[in-house]
Amino acid sequence: AQTVTQSQPEMSVQEAETVTLSCTYDTSENNYYLFWYKQPPSRQMILVIRQEAYKQQNATENRFSVNFQKAAKSFSLKISDSQLGDTAMYFCAFMKHETSGTYKYIFGTGTRLKVLA
Amino acid sequence: NAGVMQNPRHLVRRRGQEARLRCSPMKGHSHVYWYRQLPEEGLKFMVYLQKENIIDESGMPKERFSAEFPKEGPSILRIQQVVRGDSAAYFCASSLRTSGISYEQYFGPGTRLTVT
Numbered sequence: 001a002q003t004v005t006q007s008q009p010e011m012s013v014q015e016a017e018t019v020t021l022s023c024t025y026d027t028s029e030n031n032y033y034l035f036w037y038k039q040p041p042s043r044q045m046i047l048v049i050r051q052e053a054y055k056q057q058n059a060t061e062n063r064f065s066v067n068f069q070k071a072a073k074s075f076s077l078k079i080s081d082s083q084l085g086d087t088a089m090y091f092c093a094f095m096k097h098e099t100s101g102t103y104k105y106i107f108g109t110g111t112r113l114k115v116l117a
Numbered sequence: 118n119a120g121v122m123q124n125p126r127h128l129v130r131r132r133g134q135e136a137r138l139r140c141s142p143m144k145g146h147s148h149v150y151w152y153r154q155l156p157e158e159g160l161k162f163m164v165y166l167q168k169e170n171i172i173d174e175s176g177m178p179k180e181r182f183s184a185e186f187p188k189e190g191p192s193i194l195r196i197q198q199v200v201r202g203d204s205a206a207y208f209c210a211s212s213l214r215t216s217g218i219s220y221e222q223y224f225g226p227g228t229r230l231t232v233t
Contacts, residue, residue, distance in 0.1 A: 004159075033220065043206060045160070045224035091159050095220065100165075102173040103212070103220045104150065107159030 002027045004094050006108035013082045014116050020067075021077045021111045023092030029053075032096040034068065034075045035105070040088040048090070051075065082115045089113075119144065121211050121225035122191075129231045136196040136203070138228045142211030149192040150222055151184060154206040166192060199232045206230075 003026045013019035025034070036048040051059045051068050058066050063080045079086055092108040122141040130136050142149050147168050152160035153176075165173040166186040177184065181199075186192040196203055206229045210222035 043227050043229070045208065045210075045227075047221070050221065093159075097220075098173065100173045100175075102165045103222070104162040104165060104173070104176075105152070105160065105222065106162070109157075109159050 002029075002094050002096070002106050004092055004106050004108040006092055006111050008111045009109075010112045010114070012114045012116055013079075015082055015084060017082055018078060018080045019082055019113065021079075021090055021092075021113065023075045023077070023108060025073050025075065025092075025094050027073070027094065027096070029096050032094060034066075035093040035095065036064070036066070036075075036077045037091045037093060037107075038086075038088045039091060039110070045091075049077065079113075084115050084117060087113060087115045121146075121209055121223050123207075123209050123225035123228050125228060126226060127229050127231070129233060130199050131233055132200055133198050136199050136230055138194040138196075138207050138209075138230070140192040140194070140209030140211075140225055142192070142209075143213075143223055146211035146213050146223075148212045149186050150210045150212070151192075151194050152208045152210065154208060154227070156205070160208055163194075196230075199230075201232050204230055204232045 005024045032053045034051045038046045038048050049061045049064050065078045067076045089110045091110045093105040149166045151163040154160045162176040164177050164184045181197045183195045206227045208227045209225045212222045
């Protein structure tokens, strides 16, 4: 079974600085997808960035980028120029196509990020 | 284009009562997923439905929980005889298809169920 591990329960960063959130996963699959979601206090799940495992190039979305190391099964999120609005829980998630036809997310336990003024 | 709608946003039930949670997927989406988030945890998959069909319910507790997605109307997650351990946030997500680039799921705002 696939597992997703986020080893940093809490992190803090000064406004305008850069922070990296760690995520490792375990799978025997070759084709899968990885995601980072942000959950602010409103509890809404907001997609931050996605990565297809078959793509070697690391995904970037404005201030957010990932370091995808397929062999090491690592998928870290880098937030540059941190802003107060980035304060939230961040969840790493894994998805693959199941034999049942399902695509379901497997989430890590989250990292609580606080951006300090 | 409205996003995924869930109601109610907050639901309080006494032990032994029934809870009904509703989810309207995004327009054009025919695939619905339910996830449960216990306090201080990540979301856990419960069930995947297409119109009038349950495709994968491997994450659903065997008793008291059921889900449906009728031909017309929202998807319903039903919890009978609620217990305190059912207190959680329940999220619905929808997707357009299950292949290619349309695998991504869009989440609703969640329903927070409190059992007293």
